[in-house]
Amino acid sequence: MTTHWLASPRRRTGLAVLAGALPVLAFPAPSLWWWAYGALVPWLLLVRTAPSGRRALYEGWAGGFGFMLGMHHWLLPSLNVFTFVIAGLLGALWAPWGWVVRRLLGGEYDRRPGRKEAAVALVVLPSGWLAVELVRSWQGLGGPWGMLGASQWEVGPALRLASVGGVWLLTLLVVAVNTAVALLVAASVPCASADRASASRTSDDLTPVDPTPSPRPLALAALLALAVLTVAVSVAAPRPETTGRARIALVQAGVVDGPDRRFEREERLTRELVGQDVDLIVWGESSVGYDLKDRPDLAKRLAALAGATGADLLVNVDARRSDRPGIYKSSILVGPDGPTGDRYDKMRLVPFGEYIPARSLLGWATSVGKAAGEDRRRGTAQTVMEAGPELRFGPMICFETAFPDMSRNLARKGVDLLVAQSSTSSFQHSWAPAQHASLAALRAAETGRTFVHATLTGDSVVHGPDGRRIGRALGTSVSGTAVYEVPLSDSLTVYDRYGDWAVYAALLALAGYAVSVLRGRTPRARPARTVRESPARPVR
Incomplete structure (x- = not known):
């Protein structure tokens, strides 16, 4: 140039x-x-x-x-x-x-x-x-x-x-x-x-010198x-020390219009896991479109699935709550007797997708795109859940997997497994699903915990405590299930300890x-110095 x-x-x-x-x-x-x-x-x-x-x-x-x-x-x-x-x-x-x-x-x-x-x-x-x-x-x-x-x-x-x-x-x-x-x-x-x-200097009397x-x-x-x-x-x-193993099943609905049809597909896919001896079944973000207290019929159907498969279900409810105002995204654990009482409300929301920062100033974004028409409500604390007698895991929802401190905090609370429920269905044919799924590898390596990334429409992946992928991924074209046998660990990495x-x-x-x-004491790039040449003396 x-x-x-x-x-x-x-x-x-x-x-x-x-x-x-x-x-x-x-x-x-x-x-x-x-x-x-x-x-x-x-x-x-x-x-x-x-x-x-x-x-x-x-x-x-x-x-x-x-x-x-x-x-x-x-x-x-x-x-x-x-x-x-x-x-x-x-x-x-x-x-x-x-x-x-x-x-x-x-x-x-x-x-x-x-x-x-x-x-x-x-x-x-x-x-x-x-x-x-x-x-x-x-x-x-x-x-x-x-x-x-x-x-x-x-x-x-x-x-x-x-x-x-x-x-x-x-x-x-x-x-x-x-x-x-x-x-x-x-x-x-x-x-x-x-x-x-240099070009502006006269070549007759100045010679550029760069002593740097x-x-x-x-x-x-x-x-x-x-x-x-x-x-x-x-x-x-x-290296992380393995303390046990667990069988985790992911249910990926795929692109389905409407919460009722989505629930029916997830229910059908989950029944395919009967007899596969899994410890935890994970559905993606927004997999349930109704508050379970308002829809006891859905809670009973989920409990029946847990009883038939012999495993607790971690579902994700995206709905207006009946016990408090506003819309929440919540991870809810369901056992054979219904919801166990373990619930995690999403704390860190997606700007413009789930709320609009400074809505009074930036609210016009709703008129030019698909920004949130109503702000979702935030949870206040992270939660440790238990599936069965021995599996302790920490749930996160979607965007939260981008924050290193959230995974680290759960590891320090003593979880054996990290589980994230996600949905990038709005960006199905873009780079977003793959970018989001890749974060699981980093969070797993940072914390020394297996990281399960379960999505509604792909990409669903599992990465072991060293950050390497376990088994196959469920891509954006897949509607189905996958079972992973994963190592569990409760040891702390250097990053867990020192942050x-x-x-x-x-x-x-x-x-x-x-x-x-x-x-005024910092070094900076110095200008090239110049020296004046002595005129040539005539030879006598």
Whole structure:
């Protein structure tokens, strides 16, 4: 790319949006996990050549917009133009990150970052990205969907890292590798702005001199250290200890119109499990469309299924409750004698899908898409349930599987198994079902618990305590059942014990950098120096 070609602000903005969207290919459905380790490099190299700090802020926002739009593109049929509004608002979180990229990796009149700047960049840029993910992980801003580390859900060594530092540690690893690769490229390709500065000097009396030590050796050393660290942790991290086994059955209704027809199909499919000696049967999210207290006939039919199969049923009720105002989504355990009294009400709702944040301000989203016409009500606490005499499990509902702290909290409460009920039927033919199902691998590896992801219409999957998939998945084209014999575990992983220590380390690094910036002591990419040549003396 020539300097003139990159001079157009409009062209740079378009490139920033495209570059920001590149990491999306590392997630399902493409699932090119290896792509994540270089996907940020074009964005980094573009922002480092920004002609000003203000421009770097803008290109950080533009890249964030591209990333958020690409990650949530499957929302377009439901939210229409409001999808762009959401991407624009969330993309602004990357604006400060863009400013820091320019400060450490390049900038006007700079040829390349030095070793000090490179060393700081290898710590600060991954930490800055993690801070962005931390902020947008707040449920009111949409939650932690599409965390960069989540792209590594099918990589064994990465899952071992997750058991130590959660998905946060994986994000730090991925961004650090991208930063090191960008440094290698920057060491060879000068900033376009530096070329302009050199071209403006008179060649007769000035000679560009770039005394900045190359960051290439440091970048190579960083890549080697990250590889060694990943392998070391993969080998040394403790494995979950198996304390028993259980047989779990999933019932996936498939696409069925109407709650009555859906219930009838789920009832028929469940009867196919008679005689299969299962310990727990799980239906998907919104599998029951009526409050069971209002419909005792449905409660009796569920109890009959539990008696016939010899296993408790975990169903999910999406209905207006009879004992309190509002609509709830609830996991309810049903035994041979009816509902056991174990109930979990969903705590973290899907923005716009189940409630509208600041409805008085953003309520217009209902007029342009399929946003929630009425806000669902929230539960107040997580619940541990017991199926039979020995199986303790923790239920979650749909969107909640994106939050690492919810699975970790249940593991610390002593559950043997994690169970999530989900439905992505509104996005049946998009990337959403596969993206959602992949989160089960991360939550399993983080907590050292088998994770059961049961959906209404696919993809339904089960991942063992090491994060690896068990058995076959029920895809979006399947209406049927599957039985899985799964290992149980009650041991705690490093992440269970120490939680989000990687986040705290990143925030500490950013705080130190911020203090240094305020004091004017931070290293930054330096301008190339020039020296005046002495005029040639005539030979006498």
